[in-house]
Amino acid sequence: MSETISVSMMVNGERRDAEVPVALMLADFLRDNLRLLGTKVACDQGACGACTVLVDGLPTTSCLTFAFVAEGRDVTTVEGVTAADAVWDAVQQALHEHGAPQCGFCMPGLVMLSKGLSMQPASAEAAGWLNANICRCSGYEVIRRALAPWIATRGIPA
Amino acid sequence: MLQYSEIAATRRRIAEFQLFRPDSIDEACEILAEAPEATVLHAGGIDLVNRLKTGYAPGRIVALKAVERMQDIRIFDDRIEIGAAASHWQIENHAGLKISLPMLPAYVAGLGNIRVRVQGTIGGNILAGEPVYEMLPLLGVLDAELTFFDASRRSWFKLAARDYRRGPTAPPFLTAITIPQRSRSVIWDRRLRPALAMVLSLDWDGDMIRSGTAVLTGDRGGPLFTSLPADRLSRSQAAANCADIAADWARLFPSVDLPSGPGPDYCRHVAGVMLRRALQNCLLPS
Numbered sequence: 355m356s357e358t359i360s361v362s363m364m365v366n367g368e369r370r371d372a373e374v375p376v377a378l379m380l381a382d383f384l385r386d387n388l389r390l391l392g393t394k395v396a397c398d399q400g401a402c403g404a405c406t407v408l409v410d411g412l413p414t415t416s417c418l419t420f421a422f423v424a425e426g427r428d429v430t431t432v433e434g435v436t437a438a439d440a441v442w443d444a445v446q447q448a449l450h451e452h453g454a455p456q457c458g459f460c461m462p463g464l465v466m467l468s469k470g471l472s473m474q475p476a477s478a479e480a481a482g483w484l485n486a487n488i489c490r491c492s493g494y495e496v497i498r499r500a501l502a503p504w505i506a507t508r509g510i511p512a
Numbered sequence: 513m514l515q516y517s518e519i520a521a522t523r524r525r526i527a528e529f530q531l532f533r534p535d536s537i538d539e540a541c542e543i544l545a546e547a548p549e550a551t552v553l554h555a556g557g558i559d560l561v562n563r564l565k566t567g568y569a570p571g572r573i574v575a576l577k578a579v580e581r582m583q584d585i586r587i588f589d590d591r592i593e594i595g596a597a598a599s600h601w602q603i604e605n606h607a608g609l610k611i612s613l614p615m616l617p618a619y620v621a622g623l624g625n626i627r628v629r630v631q632g633t634i635g636g637n638i639l640a641g642e643p644v645y646e647m648l649p650l651l652g653v654l655d656a657e658l659t660f661f662d663a664s665r666r667s668w669f670k671l672a673a674r675d676y677r678r679g680p681t682a683p684p685f686l687t688a689i690t691i692p693q694r695s696r697s698v699i700w701d702r703r704l705r706p707a708l709a710m711v712l713s714l715d716w717d718g719d720m721i722r723s724g725t726a727v728l729t730g731d732r733g734g735p736l737f738t739s740l741p742a743d744r745l746s747r748s749q750a751a752a753n754c755a756d757i758a759a760d761w762a763r764l765f766p767s768v769d770l771p772s773g774p775g776p777d778y779c780r781h782v783a784g785v786m787l788r789r790a791l792q793n794c795l796l797p798s
C-alpha cells in the first residue's frame with residue numbers, strides 16, 4: 355500500500371484538506387485532485403517555470419515541490435488571480451493587450467511569477483526576476499514590454 | 513488518448529518512501545541514526561526531487577522544513593551562524609547580513625533565478641555535490657566552518673568549507689555554517705559560468721594585503737582553491753603592478769579544463785585574465 359499523508363492548505367483563499375500519497379507533487383495535487391488545470395507542467399525539472407504558483411506569496415516551482423511541503427501554507431494558482439466575475443487581473447490584461455501569448459503554455463507560470471514581484475524588496479532586482487521563466491515561443495521582447503509598468507512598480511498595485 | 517500524465521510524467525515515477533518530519537535537530541539526528549544508509553534529507557528538494565525522478569530510491573526521507581532552528585541566521589560580534597536549511601532568499605534579504613557581511617546576500621542574489629532562490633537552501637547547494645554550484649567557493653574563501661552530524665558514528669564534527677568534497681554516498685547531516693567576521697575584499701566573476709567561474713578574496717592588514725585566495729569552478733570540476741602569496745603588498749604597489757601580479761598568481765592555478773575547450777593551457781590563460789580583472793576591481797579605491 356502506498357504511504358499517504360494528510361495535507362491541509364489554503365488554495366486560492368479556500369481551505370483544502372486531503373489524504374495524498376507522500377510522493378505527490380504540488381502540481382499534480384492542484385491539477386488532478388483540485389482540477390485547477392491552469393498550472394502547467396513542461397520541463398518537469400524546475401527549469402522552465404511553466405508550473406509556477408505562489409506559496410505564501412513567493413514564486414514556487416510546483417513540479418519540484420511535494421504537496422506535503424505546502425502544508426499549512428497559502429497557495430495561489432492562476433485561477434486565483436482572476437476575479438470571480440472572470441475579469442482579468444492587471445498582469446493578464448497587460449499581456450493580452452500586447453498580444454504576448456503565442457502558444458500560451460508559459461502564460462500561467464509567467465502571470466504567477468509576475469504577481470510574486472510585489473514580494474521583491476529591492477527594485478534593482480525586479481527586471482532580473484522575470485528571467486526565471488522560459489517562453490518556448492521566445493516572445494520575450496513583447497512580454498518584457500507588456501510587463502514594464504508592472505516591473506517599474508515592483509508589482510505593487512497603485 | 514494520450515493522457516496528460518504520460519506527457520510529463522517523470523515525477524510520477526518516484527518510488528515510494530517513508531516520510532519523516534522532525535521539528536528539532538535532535539529528532540532529525542535520531543531518525544538518521546536508525547538507518548543511516550537508507551535515509552536522505554530533503555531541504556528545499558530541488559536536487560533531491562530531480563534525483564528521485566530519475567529512479568534514485570532511498571526508502572526514507574527526512575524533511576527539514578519544520579526544523580526551525582536550521583533556518584536561523586544569527587549574527588555575533590566575531591561570527592555569523594547560518595542554519596543549513598536557510599533558503600537563498602532568506603540570506604539574500606536578511607537585514608543583518610546586509611550590514612555585517614553584505615557580499616553574502618549580494619552573491620546569493622545572483623544564483624539561478626527567483627524560484628531557485630526561494631526553494632533552494634544553502635545546505636542543499638553545498639551537499640548536492642555539483643561542481644558548478646556556487647556556495648562552496650564563496651564559503652571557502654570566507655573561512656567558513658561546517659558543522660556535521662555523522663549518523664553512522666552518532667558523533668558531531670566540524671570541517672572547513674574549503675576541505676569539503678561530497679563522496680559517492682549520502683553526505684553527513686549538515687546543521688550549520690559558521691563564518692568568522694573579518695575584514696576582506698571578495699570579488700567574483702561568473703560571466704563564463706557554468707564553464708568557468710572565479711572567486712577572489714584578499715585579506716587586508718590596514719593597507720597591506722595579508723593573503724589572497726582564488727577559487728576556480730567549472731562544470732569539469734571544482735572548487736579548486738589556490739593560495740596566493742601576497743607578501744604584504746601595499747594597495748598602491750599592487751595596483752601599479754596588477755598585470756604582473758595576476759600573471760604570477762595565475763601560474764599557481766591547478767590545471768583547469770573547459771568542456772570542449774581548446775585545452776588546459778588556454779583555460780589557465782582565461783583564468784589569468786579573469787584574475788587580473790578581479791584584482792583590478794578589488795584594488796579600485798572604494
Ligand SMILES: Cc1cc2nc3c(=O)[nH]c(=O)nc-3n(C[C@H](O)[C@H](O)[C@H](O)COP(=O)(O)OP(=O)(O)OC[C@H]3O[C@@H](n4cnc5c(N)ncnc54)[C@H](O)[C@@H]3O)c2cc1C
Pocket residue numbers: 399400401552553554555556557558559560561596597622623624625628631632633634635636637638639640644645646647683684685686687
Ligand atoms: C534552474 C536552476 C538554476 C540553478 N542555478 C544555480 C546557480 O546559478 N548557481 C548555483 O550555485 N546553483 C544553482 N542551482 C542549484 C540550486 O542552488 C540548488 O539546486 C539548491 O541550492 C539546492 O538546495 P535544496 O535545498 O533544494 O537541496 P535538496 O535537493 O533538498 O538537497 C540536495 C542534496 O543535499 C542533501 N542535503 C540537503 N540538505 C542537507 C543537510 N542539511 N545535510 C546533509 N545533506 C543535505 C540532500 O539529501 C540532497 O542529496 C540551480 C538550480 C536550478 C534548478
